[in-house]
Amino acid sequence: MLDTRFFSDEMRKQLLEWWQIHGRHDLPWKRGDVISLGASDLQGNTFELDPYPIWVAEVMLQQTQLNVMLPYWKRWMLELPTRADLIFACLDKILFLWKGLGYYSRARRLHQAAIQLGDEPWPRTLDAWMSLPGIGRTTAGSILSSAFNLPFPILDGNVTRVLARLQAFSMPPIKAKTLFWSWSEALLDREQPRDFNQALMDLGALICIPGKPQCFLCPWQEHCSAYSYGCQSKLPVKGKARESPYKVIGVGIVLNELGEVLIDQRHNEGLLGGLWEFPGGKQDPGETIQATISRELKEELDIEVEVGEELIVLNHSYSHMKLCFVVRLCRMIAGRPKPLASQQIRWVQPEDLDQYAFPAANAKIISALLEYFQDKNSIPIL
Ligand code: SF4
Known part of the structure; x- marks a missing residue:
């Protein structure tokens, strides 16, 4: 040396x-x-x-x-x-x-x-x-x-x-x-x-x-x-890679009769703070993905939804964990959405979603949603 x-x-x-x-x-x-x-x-x-x-x-x-x-x-x-x-x-x-x-x-x-x-x-x-x-x-x-x-x-x-x-x-x-x-x-x-x-x-x-x-x-x-x-x-010699935890996230795309989609803005503190996202959360052990999405939307927004067809499933790696997003279209059947776990919520036309800052993984969800609208001639049938 x-x-x-x-x-x-x-x-x-x-x-x-x-x-x-x-x-x-x-x-x-x-x-x-x-x-x-x-x-x-x-x-x-x-x-x-x-x-x-x-x-x-x-x-x-x-x-x-x-x-x-x-x-x-x-x-x-x-x-x-x-x-x-x-x-x-x-x-x-x-x-x-x-x-x-x-x-x-x-x-x-x-x-x-x-x-x-x-x-x-x-x-x-x-x-x-x-x-x-x-x-x-x-x-x-x-x-x-x-x-x-x-x-x-x-x-x-x-x-x-x-x-x-x-x-x-x-x-x-x-x-x-x-x-x-x-x-x-x-x-x-x-x-x-x-x-x-x-x-x-x-x-x-x-x-x-x-x-x-x-x-x-x-x-x-x-x-x-x-x-x-x-x-x-x-060289340089690499350290041993740590095994990242793997989590499944159920995501609900809630649409209203005007074809608008519900998004919420994360609190400014913490991971991905201040970014917008589609509501959802981590699947609990033994839970179906429908149950995860229903539960998360009740907890986060105080609404009841009917969980419909699958829009997309995608994997995304962060430096410290790997996530699998299972994204389902949802219809609201009861309640009025409230930002119980976020700083605000908004109904947005899908073509206006690019005006909001989303985490990287959401770009594919937005593309899938826009494609879905094109295929269904704009307003989705849930
Ligand atoms: S390129 Fe890097 S490895 Fe090669 S001689 Fe230069 S310093 Fe050494």
Whole structure:
């Protein structure tokens, strides 16, 4: 294994030279508004960038790939171009802009953090950024180095992979976080942290990729322990995957005589907070799916329904569990719906459902419902 003393100036120079030619220089949040110039000009790296677009991008990138998040980021910046716009935006709008990105707690925390910051000057310390909701050390380090060119290391998935291979590290990196942080810190070019961190991420994203890295193009080939042992494809070592619990969810699509569908909005706190959904819930042991849907709709909405034909069955995996949604069309036979377990309910025309932010799994339910209406010539017969 390489000692950190071997993280030399030569390595930094090689990486930055590679990056000047092959790096990703077109990330729009890294070409954003320059908020102040230092003694030098843009070429001299002493300028500062507006942290807001960088912050939004970093939070979106926490669990989403660049090519997926880019259109979302562009739309977000058009709708909420400044921190003040985010502070005064309603949560419904924020969740709608996030619709499709998943892990909606990121959007809620971004909003909370903007409110917490208020109109204070942008923080310039790791602690200050990390005290905000949804900001870990990597996100904080990336914002500080990208916006203000301050010397803070980062340790995202790309950087972790590069380091694990450089050091031919034989354990899962998750078990040695402190060590990996110390390596990232030792590697960092303290004169050019903005470019260096970006170059390190780009190396991981473009060359030192998962599976089969492109070592023949790598500026660090001669320094890489994994390459010299020929074990680069086996690294980083993965930890044992945990078995996710599996749950069946009964979902009721309640339609009225106008062809409107009943949806409810989850409370803002907790998993998928603030999102809209079709009512339903977890099947109890030994319960039929009809009984589950009837029970859940009584508990959640205080209505009695006749559970009709199946609309769709779909599986969806979250990071911590696997769900199977069994979706049935329902007819209300008694009661008036009340939001007993949600913040509000609404009757909505199916073609207007795309105006609401739903969890990712619901997109297929909505498509199935729209197809059902087309097949049945609009109003369903239950
Ligand atoms: S030589 Fe290969 S494995 Fe090593 S850092 Fe470069 S791309 Fe990654």
